[in-house]
Amino acid sequence: MQNKNNKMKYLVPLISVLLGLLIGGIIMLVSGYQPVEAYVALFQGIFGGSYYAGETIRQMSPLILSGLAVAFAFRTGLFNIGVEGQLLVGWLASVYVGIFVDAPAIIHIPLAILAAGAAGALWGSVPGILKARFKVHEVITTIMMNYIALYSTNEIIRNFMLAPGERTENIKESASLASPFLQSITEYSTLHYGIIVALIAAVIMWFLLWRTTLGYELRAVGFNQHASQYAGINVSKNIVLSMAISGAFAGIAGSMEGLGTYQYMTINAAFTGVGFDGIAVALLGANSAIGVVLGAALFGGLKIGALNMQSIAGVPTELVGVVIALIIFFVACSYIVHWLMNRVNKGGKI
Amino acid sequence: MSFMDILALIVPAAIVSAAPLIFTALGGVFSERSGVVNIGLEGLMLFGAFIGAVTIYYGEQLGLGGASPWVSFVVAMIVGALFASIHAVASISLKADQVVSGVAINFLAAGLAIFLTKKIFNAGQTPVISERISKSDIPFLSDIPVIGKLFFSNAYLTSYLAVFVALIVWYVLYKTPFGLRLRSVGEHPMAADTMGINVTKTRYIGVLLSGALAGLGGAVYVASISGNFTHSTITGQGFMALAAMIFGKWHPLGALGAALFFGLAQAISISGTQIPGLQDIPKVFLLIAPYVLTILALAGLVGRADAPKALGTPYEKGKR
Known part of the structure; x- marks a missing residue:
């Protein structure tokens, strides 16, 4: 039974992704596009050359962090749909420190990232x-x-940091995560050092949850609040802490945009979408650190690959949004996947 | 500027921006009162706006003229209900997490609507429609002094329809057997089941109605306010409607009042610069007011808001 559960843990996301891509293909077929050509273009847009790889990894960094934010809260039984907002305040805080503080890079960068984390934690x-x-x-x-x-x-x-172009000024170079080296080895993509921050954060989340007393308490509260209360765990404190830590991950995701990709913050007419994508990433990754990294790789890849799909096969990039939505549906309705698996297994026996 | 001029500027604008919110919030009332969380209101409204824009455009091409917005409302309601059926199947029959399913609805609606817009029109937006719902004075009522000028002149028919529908929803929920069943399924599904009420069917009806009304809200937004559909047509109105529903304590008339109030905040944030006294208030306070108020309401600081008891939990027969 244990073995079967373990197998399902990997199979549900995998089958969901395949079903999502399949239905995406059907939608393309019905609307008169060439699904095979489109998917070939999509995957060439992810793997076809170091430029694409660089762009995918760049896209992954904030996605990993927003995915970690959602997953961390999930572990305590909380659904943090507020990653988007925590990301925005984190973005602003990192850019603020990046512009107004003077320090050598070795202090400036961590300080700006910590500021982003603190702002996100406060908001969360x-x-x-x-x-x-x-x-x-x-x-x-x-x-x-x-x-x-x-x-x-x-x-x-608008009131305090406005520069021409509906944005803030650029951050000082000492706070920047941009890397001419990483850019040069990826044919001048926009890759920056943020991915290292994201991966460290993934390790921190794993360590916090599975190797500390705090993590044990947080997970206990997620499993059963009443039992935890009875066992002497302070449930209220853990709920606040969980949201704060989740918010910190989200805030740092914002610093990826502020210190890495853009080097400034724009006046946003609408949400970035990174925070909402984090929900998809966390669900697909079954709320585990390694799963989130893999989920972010998939969704980051799909988003970058979509650009190539549009230019070569003429399919609007939004198709990828549809595919991601379908994947979330199937993961959420793992009932269907279980049912399908049972059918297949039974069929195999008879 | 006299006080009356200010009111004459603000109140009609408030009523106009409130109408789509009222429809969508009423949809939310149906769904959540039956026990199904509907975060997907935003997506349902967005898809309704897309369908509305497309139907009105083709209605004009086919020569329906002034009738095309009204045709689009019906189509948007049907498509909205169909779209919501995905949420119903996932969250009722397949017992998926209702919040996750709602999030997926939002993704799906946004992706599909823009995808289809690009496919059909080869552009990021639908053509601007010429047959909008037109402003008109209500005969007789607009001649009433003070009130007539504020509430019954230069307004859209859809706004009155919204208020009328709110009254109907109130009547259905509180004065009919169906309403009693719907509410009981949201409060205590097991007791309802014992009394012979079909929990699954009732919840399906609740969710489908929410899709229809949210679709209508989106179409009304296009027909009265935006005039076409782009990726930025519906950005948060659905969530604001959700907030209105909660601020209105899951009650149709409460939702109506909250939506009107949020509409007022929006109207002031747009035309506040022309009003003495309000000019000095930073716009941001008016923009965030609906959300802050909703949080305060939930925290019990502005009147306690209690959700239906079984909200968010799938019903499993025989489970204790």
Whole structure:
């Protein structure tokens, strides 16, 4: 039984991805595109050369972190839809430190990243406190906090940090994660050192959850609040902590954009989408650190590959959004996958 | 600027921006009162807006003229219900996490709507429609002093329809056997099941109705406010409708009031610069007001908001 469960853990995401791609192909076929040509172009756009690889890895960094944020909260039984907002305040905080602080790179970069993490943690802890103190469901509050973050960060940029072009100034070079070296080995993609930060964060999440008392308590609360309470675990404290740590990951995801990809922050008309993609990444990765990294690789790859798919096969990039949505559906309805597996297994026996 | 001029500027604008929110929030009431969380309102509204824009455009081409927006409302409701059926199947029959399924609905609607827009029109947006819902004065009522000028002149028919539908939803939920069943399924599905109410069927109806009303909300937004569909037509109105539903304590008339209030905040944030006294208030406070208020309401600081008891939990027969 244990063995079978383990197998299912890998099979559900795998089958979901295949079903998602399959239905995506059917949608293309129905709307008059060439699915085979499109998917070939898509995968060439991910693997066909070091430039594409560089772009995919660059895209992965914030996705890993936003995925970790969602997964971490999930482990404590909390659904953090507020990654998007925590990411925005983190982005702003990192850019603020990047512009207004003077320090050598060895201090400046960690300081800016920590500022992003702290801002995200602060933003994430608000729904945590509301949940712990007033029993308000975190899904609603985090959604509301997203919009508050979007409008507030825009207002702060507009009033205090505005540069021509609806954005802030560029950050100082000493805070930048940009890497001429990484760019030169990837045919001048926009790859930066952020991926290292993201991977370190993945290790930290794994260590926190599985190798510390805090992690044990957080997971216990996720499994059963009442039992944890009875065992002497402070449930309220753990809920706030979990949201704060989750928010910190999300805030650091924002610093990937601020210190790495863009080097500044724009006035955003709408959400970046990275935070919402984090939900997909965490679900696909079964809320484990390694799963999140793999999930981010897949979705980051799909997003970058979509550009090539559009230019070669003429299929709008949005198809990838549809495929990702379908994958989430199938993972969420793992019931179908279980049912299919049972059918196949039974068929094999008879 | 006199006080009346200010009101005459703000109130009609508030009512206009509130109408799509009212429809969508009412949809949310149906779904959540039956016990199914519907984060997917945003996506359902977005798809309704897309369908609305496409139907009105082709309605004009086919010579339907002024009737095309109304035809589009019906089509958007049907398609919205169909789209919501995905959420219904996932969260009711397949017992998927309702929040996750709602998130997937949002992704799917956004991806599919833009994908189809690009496929059909070869552009990132639908053509701008010429047959909008037109503003008109309501005969007789607009002649009433004070009130007539504020509420019954220069307004869209859809706004009155929204208020009317809210009254109907209230009647259905609180005065009919179906409404009682729907609410009981959301509060205590097992007790309802024992009394012979089909929990699955009732929840399906709740979710499909939410899809229809959210689709209608999206189509009304296109027909009265935006005039076409782009990737930025629906950005958060669905979530604001969700907030209105919660701020209105899952009650149709409460949702109506909250949506009107949020509409007022939006109207002030747009035309506030022309109003003495409000000019000095930073716009951002008005923009975030609906969300802050919703959080405060949930925290019990602005009147306690309690969700239906069985909200978010799939019903399994025989489970204790």
